[in-house]
Amino acid sequence: MHQTFDVALGVNLLHANQAGADHNRAHFDKWGITCLNLMSSPGAGKTAILERTLAALSPQLKIAVIEGDMTTELDADRLRQYGVPVIAINTGRSCHLDSKMVAGGIHRLEHEYNPAEFDLVLVENVGNLVCPAEFEVGEHAKVALLSITEGEDKPLKYPVMFQEADCLLITKMDLAPYLEIDLKRIEENVRQINPHVTLIPVSAKTGEGLETWFNWLASQVQSPSPKPLSLHHA
Numbered sequence: 197m198h199q200t201f202d203v204a205l206g207v208n209l210l211h212a213n214q215a216g217a218d219h220n221r222a223h224f225d226k227w228g229i230t231c232l233n234l235m236s237s238p239g240a241g242k243t244a245i246l247e248r249t250l251a252a253l254s255p256q257l258k259i260a261v262i263e264g265d266m267t268t269e270l271d272a273d274r275l276r277q278y279g280v281p282v283i284a285i286n287t288g289r290s291c292h293l294d295s296k297m298v299a300g301g302i303h304r305l306e307h308e309y310n311p312a313e314f315d316l317v318l319v320e321n322v323g324n325l326v327c328p329a330e331f332e333v334g335e336h337a338k339v340a341l342l343s344i345t346e347g348e349d350k351p352l353k354y355p356v357m358f359q360e361a362d363c364l365l366i367t368k369m370d371l372a373p374y375l376e377i378d379l380k381r382i383e384e385n386v387r388q389i390n391p392h393v394t395l396i397p398v399s400a401k402t403g404e405g406l407e408t409w410f411n412w413l414a415s416q417v418q419s420p421s422p423k424p425l426s427l428h429h430a
C-alpha cells in the first residue's frame with residue numbers, strides 16, 4: 197500500500213515537472229535558444245568547465261547561464277566575471293533543479309534582456325549524481341560530468357544519470373597520473389549503460405579535451421536535435 201502510494205506520488209511529480217519542462221522548451225524554441233543541462237556530483241568541475249567555456253566562446257556565442265545552488269551565489273559570482281548574464285536560483289532544501297524553478301529563471305531572462313538575442317543557455321544543476329537526471333527542465337541535451345577521482349564504478353552504481361546523458365565529460369584528467377584509475381574501464385562501464393553517448397576526457401586545468409568539448413557544444417547550437425517531449429522517466 198505504502199509503496200503504491202509512493203510510486204503514484206513519484207509519477208505525478210514527474211508528470212507535473214514534464215509539463216513545466218515543455219513550457220520552458222517552448223520558450224527556448226521560440227527564441228531560437230539551445231539549452232544544455234550540466235549535471236554531476238558535487239565538485240566534479242561543472243563551474244570550472246563553464247568558466248573555460250565562457251572565456252573561450254562567449255564573444256562568438258551569446259550565452260546566458262542559469263545557476264542552480266542550494267543556498268549560495270558563489271558559483272554565480274564566479275561566472276559573472278565573464279560578463280554574461282547569470283541567473284542564480286537557490287533551490288533551498290531541494291537537491292535538484294526542477295522545471296518550475298528554471299521557468300522562474302527563464303522569465304527573469306525574458307524581462308531583463310532580449311532573449312531572442314541569445315544562442316545558448318547553460319544550466320548548472322545542483323551537485324547531485326541522482327535526481328537531477330530525472331527532472332527535465334526543458335533542455336535540448338543533457339551533459340553529465342564524472343571526475344576521474346570518483347571511481348570507475350559510478351556509471352554502474354548511478355545509471356540514470358549516465359543513461360540520460362547525451363554528452364559525458366570525464367573531468368580532471370590532469371590528475372590521472374596521481375590516481376590508480378583506469379580510464380578504459382570507466383569508458384566500458386559508461387558504454388554498458390549508454391553505448392551512444394559522446395564521451396570527452398577533459399581537464400579544466402590544462403585545457404586537455406576542451407577543443408573537442410567546444411566543437412560538440414557548437415554542433416548543438418548550429419543544429420539542435422530536438423528530442424520528443426514524451427515523459428521518459430516513468
Ligand SMILES: Nc1nc2c(ncn2[C@@H]2O[C@H](COP(=O)(O)OP(=O)(O)OP(=O)(O)O)[C@@H](O)[C@H]2O)c(=O)[nH]1
Nearest residue numbers: 237238239240241242243244323368370399400401
Ligand atoms: N585538478 C583539477 N581540479 C579541478 C578541475 N576542475 C575543477 N577542479 C577543482 O575541483 C573543485 C570543484 O570544482 P567546481 O568547478 O567548483 O565543481 P562543481 O561541479 O561546480 O561543484 P558544485 O557546484 O559544488 O557541485 C575545485 O577546487 C576546482 O578547482 C580540473 O580539471 N583539474
Ligand SMILES: [Mg+2]
Nearest residue numbers: 242243271320
Ligand atoms: Mg559549481
Ligand SMILES: [Zn+2]
Nearest residue numbers: 290291292327
Ligand atoms: Zn533531488
Ligand SMILES: [Zn+2]
Nearest residue numbers: 219223299303
Ligand atoms: Zn513562460
